[in-house]
Amino acid sequence: MILPFDSVWPEVFMLFLLLSGFLCLYRIAKGPTAPDRTVAIDIMGTLMVGFCGILTWVTGRDYYLNIGITWALLSFIGTIALAKYLEGRNFDD
Amino acid sequence: MTETIGIILIAIGVLFDLFGCVGLVRLPDIYNRLQAATKCVTLGTCLILFGVLFIVGFGAAGARAVLCAAFILLTSPVGAHALSRAAHRSGIKLWDGSVVDKYAEIDDTSSVDA
Numbered sequence: 001m002i003l004p005f006d007s008v009w010p011e012v013f014m015l016f017l018l019l020s021g022f023l024c025l026y027r028i029a030k031g032p033t034a035p036d037r038t039v040a041i042d043i044m045g046t047l048m049v050g051f052c053g054i055l056t057w058v059t060g061r062d063y064y065l066n067i068g069i070t071w072a073l074l075s076f077i078g079t080i081a082l083a084k085y086l087e088g089r090n091f092d093d
Numbered sequence: 094m095t096e097t098i099g100i101i102l103i104a105i106g107v108l109f110d111l112f113g114c115v116g117l118v119r120l121p122d123i124y125n126r127l128q129a130a131t132k133c134v135t136l137g138t139c140l141i142l143f144g145v146l147f148i149v150g151f152g153a154a155g156a157r158a159v160l161c162a163a164f165i166l167l168t169s170p171v172g173a174h175a176l177s178r179a180a181h182r183s184g185i186k187l188w189d190g191s192v193v194d195k196y197a198e199i200d201d202t203s204s205v206d207a
Contacts, residue, residue: 009100013141016107023114027126035123035180042172043117043130046165047110050141053158054103057145062154065145069161072168079172087179 010058017051038082045075099147106140109133122188123180131173138165 024047027040052068113133120126142162146155181196 009104013103013107016111020110020114023118027117033123033180033185035176035183035185036126038176039123039127039130039173040117042169042176043114043134046134046138046169047114049161049165050106050110050138053138053142053145053161056154056158057099057103057148062149062157065154065157065161068142069157069164072161072164076168076172080175083172083175083179086176086183088183 010054013054014051017047017054020047034082034086038079038086042075042079045071045078095147095150099144102144102147103141106137106144109137109140113137121190123185124177124187124191127173127177127180131169135165135169138162 021044024040024044028037028044031037031040049068049072052064052071056062056064056068110133113130116129116133117126120129139162142158142165146158146162149155149158178196187194
């Protein structure tokens with residue numbers, strides 16, 4: 001069973017993910033406090049991991065998933081570092 | 094057949110991502126935004142990666158998709174909890190419609206300006 005308009009689906013999914021990314025950019029630009037912007041940056045990193053997954057499917061090149069794993073790792077480290085900074089503590093407690 | 098299952102999983106995941114980001118824009122304060130966006134986007138991205146696993150098969154790329162999904166499932170709640178605790182301790186007020194703040198009752202290291 002093949003869904004109709006089979007080759008259209010990746011473009012539709014990527015357009016929806018780009019719309020989500022622009023919503024995150026709106027929150028980054030407008031967010032009244034610093035943790036709002038940090039949340040939006042974290043969410044946009046997770047969105048881009050899904051985007052790398054869809055790019056793996058479309059192009060057939062599986063190194064995009066390496067980029068996704070690296071992006072998730074760096075986004076997590078950045079979020080933890082910004083949370084520690086906002087909390088006003090050092091990294092060793 | 095597996096490609097159809099994968100496309101359906103990716104469609105559900107993309108819709109979860111979109112609704113999570115709409116919640117990130119629409120909700121009133123940092124804590125509501127954080128719980129809406131983190132839960133929806135974590136589940137949506139894991140569904141996208143499992144859909145990719147169904148499409149490309151369990152080879153080298155599929156194993157990496159599973160690894161990436163497991164990593165996001167582990168790290169995203171940790172980051173969200175650290176951020177919410179940091180926001181609470183740095184003195185950001187709750188929304189006016191919030192009815193209870195359990196963390197302020199047990200947290201003895203609250204900020205000086207809260």
